[in-house]
Amino acid sequence: MPAVGRYFCRQKLKFTLIFLGLVLIYWTASRITEFNLIDGFRAAPRVITWFFTNLIPDTKAWERFPRILDKLIETIFMSVMATVTAAVVSFVFAVMGSRTTRINTAIGGISRVVASINRNIPIAVWAMVFLLAFGQSGFTGFLALFFYTFGFLTRAFIETIDEASSSSVEALRAVGASYPHIITQAVVPSSLPQMISWILYMIETNIRSATLVGLLTGSGIGFMFSIYYKSLQYKSAALVILSLVAVVLTIELISNVLRRLIL
Amino acid sequence: MIVPILTNISVPKAWASADYFNQEVIEMAQLEVKNLTKYYKDVLALTEVNFTVGKGEFVSIIGPSGSGKTTLIRCINRLVDATDGSIHYEGTDLLTLKGSPLRHARAKIGMIFQHYNLVTRLTVIENVLHGRLGYKSNIAGVLGIYSEHEKEKAIEVLSLVGLEKYVYRRCDQLSGGQMQRVGIARALVQDPAIILCDEPISSLDPSSAKIIMDYLRKIQNELGITIIVNLHQVDVAKKYAERILGFNSGRLVFDASPSDLTTDTIHHIYGAEAGELIIN
Ligand SMILES: Nc1ncnc2c1ncn2[C@@H]1O[C@H](COP(=O)(O)OP(=O)(O)OP(=O)(O)O)[C@@H](O)[C@H]1O
Ligand SMILES: [Mg+2]
Numbered sequence: 001m002p003a004v005g006r007y008f009c010r011q012k013l014k015f016t017l018i019f020l021g022l023v024l025i026y027w028t029a030s031r032i033t034e035f036n037l038i039d040g041f042r043a044a045p046r047v048i049t050w051f052f053t054n055l056i057p058d059t060k061a062w063e064r065f066p067r068i069l070d071k072l073i074e075t076i077f078m079s080v081m082a083t084v085t086a087a088v089v090s091f092v093f094a095v096m097g098s099r100t101t102r103i104n105t106a107i108g109g110i111s112r113v114v115a116s117i118n119r120n121i122p123i124a125v126w127a128m129v130f131l132l133a134f135g136q137s138g139f140t141g142f143l144a145l146f147f148y149t150f151g152f153l154t155r156a157f158i159e160t161i162d163e164a165s166s167s168s169v170e171a172l173r174a175v176g177a178s179y180p181h182i183i184t185q186a187v188v189p190s191s192l193p194q195m196i197s198w199i200l201y202m203i204e205t206n207i208r209s210a211t212l213v214g215l216l217t218g219s220g221i222g223f224m225f226s227i228y229y230k231s232l233q234y235k236s237a238a239l240v241i242l243s244l245v246a247v248v249l250t251i252e253l254i255s256n257v258l259r260r261l262i263l
Numbered sequence: 264m265i266v267p268i269l270t271n272i273s274v275p276k277a278w279a280s281a282d283y284f285n286q287e288v289i290e291m292a293q294l295e296v297k298n299l300t301k302y303y304k305d306v307l308a309l310t311e312v313n314f315t316v317g318k319g320e321f322v323s324i325i326g327p328s329g330s331g332k333t334t335l336i337r338c339i340n341r342l343v344d345a346t347d348g349s350i351h352y353e354g355t356d357l358l359t360l361k362g363s364p365l366r367h368a369r370a371k372i373g374m375i376f377q378h379y380n381l382v383t384r385l386t387v388i389e390n391v392l393h394g395r396l397g398y399k400s401n402i403a404g405v406l407g408i409y410s411e412h413e414k415e416k417a418i419e420v421l422s423l424v425g426l427e428k429y430v431y432r433r434c435d436q437l438s439g440g441q442m443q444r445v446g447i448a449r450a451l452v453q454d455p456a457i458i459l460c461d462e463p464i465s466s467l468d469p470s471s472a473k474i475i476m477d478y479l480r481k482i483q484n485e486l487g488i489t490i491i492v493n494l495h496q497v498d499v500a501k502k503y504a505e506r507i508l509g510f511n512s513g514r515l516v517f518d519a520s521p522s523d524l525t526t527d528t529i530h531h532i533y534g535a536e537a538g539e540l541i542i543n
Contacts (some may be wrong), residue, residue: 171380171446175453176338176369176397181404185393190382 055238064236068224072243075220076251078138079206082145083153087199089151090115094157100166101187103179111154118151121180123209127216136218144213145206155199157191165190193262201254207251211244277512292351293318294339294365299348301334301513303496308334310513312348318456319487321480323500326510327533332493335510336459339491340364340372353456370397371449373488376467377420379442383435387445390419390434394452411451420451424478435464441472458482460492466500476503496533497529 030036039201093111102108127146134140147161168186177185221240228237271513301309309331316322324332339344339350340356350357352368360368361373373394381390394405395413409417421427424444436440443463450458460479480503483490494500500507501521509517509532517524517532 063297089273138506167376167378167380168382170342171374171376171449172393174342174369174372174374175394175449176366177393178366178396178399180401181399183394184405185396185407186382189385209355257325 001245030232046153054234055241056235057239057242058235061233061236061239065239068219068221068236068240068243071221071224074138075210075214075222076207076247078142078220079145079210081144082210083149083199083203083206084097085193086146087153087202090153090157091195093150093154094161095183095187097154098161098258100162100169112158113153115142115154117154120151121148123148124216127213131217138217138219141210141213141217141219144217145210146149148209149202153198153202157195160194160198161187164194171180176180196262197259200258204251204255209246240255264376271443276421280325280391292316292490293353295351296335296339297313297349297351299350300334300346301331301338301343302346306447309338309511310536312513312515313516313526314508314518316457316489316491319489320484320506321483321490321503322492322508323492323499323504324508324510325500325532326497329512330510331513332510333461334513336374336461336491336493340369340374364471366397370453371455371457373453374453375446375450375458375460375463377462378513379439379446379466381434381442383442385432387421387437387448388414388417388432390431390445391448391452393460394449397453406490408533417448417452420444423451424448440474443467443471444478447475447482451482455488456507457491458487459490460490460496462493472499479503497524 012119064095093115096103096107097111097115099108104136104229116249123144127141130143132142165187169182172182178180211221211222214220214224216222217224221244225237225240228234228240285524289542294316296312296314299309299312301307306387312335314332324335334343339352339357340388341360345358348358352372354485355364355368357368358367377432382393389407390415392407395409399408402408418427421430424447426441426444426448429437429441434445446463447458458479461476463479467475476499478515479490479492482488492500492504501524504521507517507519507521507524509528511532511534517528519528
């Protein structure tokens with residue numbers, strides 16, 4: 001067989017093996033968890049009818065709306081605060097970690113590793129860690145959001161800096177600009193819009209995550225949901241869900257408008 | 264030019280001595296590259312390169328891809344750190360400089376890039392003023408504070424390259440040829456004694472390329488600024504340069520005027536096959 005033929009043969013074999021491997025993993029996993037895709041689909045109509053009969057908020061639920069709104073606003077603020085604080089720290093780490101702007105390779109490597117560790121720990125795990133350290137409080141939730149966001153944004157910012165500003169950084173270095181000049185005159189103007197776009201994305205994500213984190217850390221809208229849920233007040237819990245959906249959609253809408261303005 | 268001045272004014276005897284004139288001749292070499300060698304890890308990019316460039320010369324560097332042209336240009340303004348050798352620029356060895364002396368040396372050396380390297384989200388004038396950063400304190404530069412004189416100078420160089428109508432335009436709304444002219448203006452506002460160009464016309468169509476090369480010639484003729492330009496187009500190099508440096512695999516293999524560039528020497532620089540293709 002000619003070399004080219006052998007090459008494609010090997011490629012095909014590789015993909016077949018990978019596919020078979022995935023099928024095997026799915027099969028094993030569904031045996032272990034006793035999950036069946038067919039059953040799942042079959043349950044769908046029942047789920048939908050249950051949804052519409054049990055999750056329409058009643059008048060009692062609407063009476064609680066101001067309190068829900070309060071918690072909702074608290075959650076939004078916490079997400080925004082955590083994201084913005086993380087963004088500032090991330091910017092510093094990104095400047096240190098970017099190939100284009102790092103001071104030296106050692107510091108660059110350290111800041112990449114720190115960011116990567118933070119990013120790779122799931123937000124729920126962060127929440128548990130701080131739960132042990134600080135107990136149930138809003139601050140615990142804030143920290144969990146902060147650390148995960150910091151890891152994520154640092155990586156996004158590093159890529160933004162390398163992509164958007166490496167050529168102009170080089171030009172400014174060539175004219176004799178100092179390091180602070182280069183950061184403020186080349187890196188910031190060329191990367192800021194993209195960075196803001198990442199921050200907006202992270203605010204959206206964090207409002208969603210804050211709900212889950214709140215379940216664990218006993219704060220915000222997530223906690224409110226768990227109280228209603230555990231006391232079997234499904235209709236009030238449903239109102240929490242509906243208002244969350246409304247908030248998430250609104251925030252996405254706002255950030256899309258902002259994105260269009262800055263980019 | 265010096266002689267009439269010397270006869271008109273009374274000068275100390277020592278100045279008029281032969282020694283003085285010898286020194287003057289040595290100082291005519293604005294840029295002196297000696298035994299320049301560069302390794303990227305174990306890749307040898309430049310080997311023992313020696314040449315000098317006089318003030319106001321128009322020098323073109325040619326050679327096949329990977330022959331070390333970019334590396335040479337970048338060693339001069341220290342975007343790349345040479346492994347060995349020296350580069351004297353107006354008397355000081357650039358390769359030993361650090362910190363603010365390095366910044367000041369760079370401020371006097373302009374550079375023009377193949378991909379213009381502008382901050383495209385900023386306006387033309389903002390990009391041109393970046394050329395002044397080499398002279399600025401940290402605070403003034405960070406805050407973007409420029410003197411009236413600097414702003415006037417920026418407008419002046421912009422009209423020199425025919426961009427007076429585009430002063431407040433954002434750079435991402437310009438054509439390639441216009442962006443390269445912004446690049447030239449940014450270099451000019453530095454008030455440089457020398458401008459290094461790394462393939463300034465490789466991303467441009469022939470007519471924009473001609474405009475750029477004509478501006479470079481104008482700058483050399485009218486402002487007396489030394490021009491060193493990497494080119495891939497031998498015909499362009501022949502047309503504009505007063506002197507051609509040919510590189511092959513990191514070695515300087517040709518250093519003479521364009522008229523000495525024959526089919527044979529082109530073979531020598533580019534290797535046997537390339538000759539016919541380039542000369543036509
Ligand atoms: N950053 C780098 N790291 C490692 N090797 C490099 C680096 N930059 C250049 N080289 C190598 O050094 C040699 C000279 O490269 P250089 O870019 O100076 O060539 P050039 O003459 O400018 O080529 P071209 O005409 O394609 O621009 C090449 O072999 C190249 O692969
Ligand atoms: Mg090159």
